[in-house]
Amino acid sequence: MSATPSSKLPPFDPRDPLGLDDLLTDEDRAVRDTVRQWTADRVLPHIAQWYEDGELPGIRELARELGAIGALGMSLTGYGCAGASAVQYGLACLELEAADSGIRSLVSVQGSLAMYAIWRFGSEEHKRQWLPRMAAGEVIGCFGLTEPDHGSDPAGMRTYAKRDGSDWVLNGRKMWITNGSVAGVAVVWAQTDDGIRGFVVPTDTLGFTAPEITHKWSLRASVTSELVLDDVRLPAAAVLPEAKGLRGPLGCLSHARYGIVWGSMGAARTCFETALDYARTREQFGRPIGGFQLTQAKLADMAVELHKGILLAHHLGMRMDAGRLRPEQISFGKLNNVREAIEICRTARTILGANGISLEYPVMRHATNLESVLTYEGTVEMHQLVLGKALTGGLDAFR
Structure with missing residues (x-):
C-alpha cells in the first residue's frame, strides 16, 4: 500500500x-x-x-x-x-x-x-x-483515611470505632484531608474489633471538628484540613455495609488515582503550551529563542512525554470502560504521568527563565502543585513497589 x-x-x-x-x-x-x-x-x-x-x-x-x-x-x-x-x-x-x-x-x-x-x-x-x-454540589464531601503517623501504611491507622450498645463511638485524627473544613459529610475509615470499617459521618455530629491546615506551599488554592474525632457517636446505620478491611478504601483510591493519571497531563499541557508560546515570541541574540537548538530539543522532549502520557491515560480509560483495568495498571499510569508532568513543568520553567517563577505565568504554580500530587494517592515509592510485586510474580517488598 x-x-x-x-x-x-x-x-x-x-x-x-x-x-x-x-x-x-x-x-x-x-x-x-x-x-x-x-x-x-x-x-x-x-x-x-x-x-x-x-x-x-x-x-x-x-x-x-x-x-x-x-x-x-x-x-x-x-x-x-x-x-x-x-x-x-x-x-x-x-x-x-x-x-x-x-x-x-x-x-x-x-x-x-x-x-x-x-x-x-x-x-x-x-x-x-x-x-x-x-x-449537585449542594453538599461537599471529604475522605478520611490518612493519619498523622500513617500515610503509606493505612493498615496501621489508630482511629478506632468502638461499639456502645447499638451505636458506634469514633476517636482519632486524620490529616491532609482535602475539603475537610467545608464538607457536609465525611467518609471516615477506622479500626474496629472486626477490622477496618468505613463510616458515613455528618460533619455537624457532636465531637467532629476539621481545623484547616495553613502555611502550605503547594495546592494553595485548595482546602486542606485535619479531622478530629472526639467521642463522635454514630448510629449503627452509619457503617458502610459493603466495605470490610483495607480493600474498601484502597478500591476508592484506585478510582481517584485514575483521575490523577489524566489530571497530571493537564498541568503538563499548560506548562508545555506556555513554554511553546514563550519560545516563539521571546527574543535573545536577535531572534526568538525557539529557533535555538537547545530550546527545540527541550520542546521536543516535553511534547513526546506529554502526548505519550495522554495516550497512556486514554488507553487506561478504555480498559476501565471495558472492565479490564487492574490496580497495577493504574499504578503504572500514576507513577509515569505525575513524574513526567513534574519534569515537563521544570523544563518549561527553564525556557521561561526568570519569568518562570512569576505568577504572571502558570508554570511555577503547576510545578509546586504537582509536588503534592506526586505524594498523595500513593507516593512514587509505593507505586514502584506495587509494580515491582506484580512484575516479580508476587514477591512483596513492602515489608
Whole structure:
C-alpha cells in the first residue's frame, strides 16, 4: 500500500502532534469542551490570586457550578450522577488540572473518593440521602483515611470505632484531608474489633471538628484540613455495609488515582503550551529563542512525554470502560504521568527563565502543585513497589 500523499494529510498541530483528538468521540469532545470553557470562565481569571492568597474563595458556589455541568461523581450511575464514561471523566480531570491541581482535587475527592465510597459500599439509605445532593454540589464531601503517623501504611491507622450498645463511638485524627473544613459529610475509615470499617459521618455530629491546615506551599488554592474525632457517636446505620478491611478504601483510591493519571497531563499541557508560546515570541541574540537548538530539543522532549502520557491515560480509560483495568495498571499510569508532568513543568520553567517563577505565568504554580500530587494517592515509592510485586510474580517488598 502506498503512503498517503502529503497534500492530503491533515496539517501538523503543535498542540496535538500525534492527532490524539481523533481517538475521541463527539460526546467525548463535548464533555472536554464544556469543562474547558467552565475553567476559562470561572477559574483562570482568578487562580493566580487565589494561589497567592492561599485560599479558594466561594468553594461552595464553585461546587454547585461543577454539579450543574455534571462534573461531580460524573462516572457514577444513578442518584443524579451523570453516568459518563471513564474516558470522559479523565478528560474532565485533564481540563480541570490544566487550570489548577486544587480544582481537580476538589472534584476528585468529591466524586472518586467520598461519593464513590458511598456509591460502591454504602447502603441504599446512604445513597439516597447523600449522592443526589453531592452530585449537585449542594453538599461537599471529604475522605478520611490518612493519619498523622500513617500515610503509606493505612493498615496501621489508630482511629478506632468502638461499639456502645447499638451505636458506634469514633476517636482519632486524620490529616491532609482535602475539603475537610467545608464538607457536609465525611467518609471516615477506622479500626474496629472486626477490622477496618468505613463510616458515613455528618460533619455537624457532636465531637467532629476539621481545623484547616495553613502555611502550605503547594495546592494553595485548595482546602486542606485535619479531622478530629472526639467521642463522635454514630448510629449503627452509619457503617458502610459493603466495605470490610483495607480493600474498601484502597478500591476508592484506585478510582481517584485514575483521575490523577489524566489530571497530571493537564498541568503538563499548560506548562508545555506556555513554554511553546514563550519560545516563539521571546527574543535573545536577535531572534526568538525557539529557533535555538537547545530550546527545540527541550520542546521536543516535553511534547513526546506529554502526548505519550495522554495516550497512556486514554488507553487506561478504555480498559476501565471495558472492565479490564487492574490496580497495577493504574499504578503504572500514576507513577509515569505525575513524574513526567513534574519534569515537563521544570523544563518549561527553564525556557521561561526568570519569568518562570512569576505568577504572571502558570508554570511555577503547576510545578509546586504537582509536588503534592506526586505524594498523595500513593507516593512514587509505593507505586514502584506495587509494580515491582506484580512484575516479580508476587514477591512483596513492602515489608
